Amino acid sequence: MSELPSISVSVKAAIVHDGKILLLSYDDSDDGGCFHYNLPGGKAIEGEPLREAVVRKVLQETGLTVRTVREMFVVEYVPGRFGKNLGPQHKTQHNFLAEITDGRTEPRFSDPRDPDQVGFEWVPLAELTGRTLIPQVAPAILDGLAANRDVLVDHAQVRWDR
DSSP states (O other): OOOOOOEEEEEEEEEEETTEEEEEEEEOGGGTOOEEEEOSEEEOOTTOOHHHHHHHHHHHHHOOOEEEEEEEEEEEEOGGGTTTTTOSSEEEEEEEEEEESSSOOOOOOOSSOOTTEEEEEEEEGGGGGGSOBSSOOHHHHHHHHHHOOOOOOOTTTSOOOO
């Protein structure tokens, strides 16, 4: 029997407020990358429910307090099929719609700060597809916002007994 694969699981938050979405901007051109944007988020901890991971990572990266509304879509990265452009690790990225819970909308840098992160922007949704996101998920974000469905069936929605 073959060994189970090691898969990195990350979460991202599409935080929409007043018709704008929060993006984090990065410049990793010194490392062979480029200027680009990402949704706030990061890796889930083993045993951590994904919705809780979103709340934790958004608070850690931006200082903003959010709650998850729903999971919109999942991105899978398989290194052998994509030339290992994003590293050798098999990854899934779970993208959630999240909303601010306390009215504060001014993000702050994490401590310690990611050296490649250069800022934050509230970008109008109409301008999202004109931004370089890595991975390039702008169309999926817009589709996910319009679909209004939660694709994650979690422990609160199912029975585990017989």
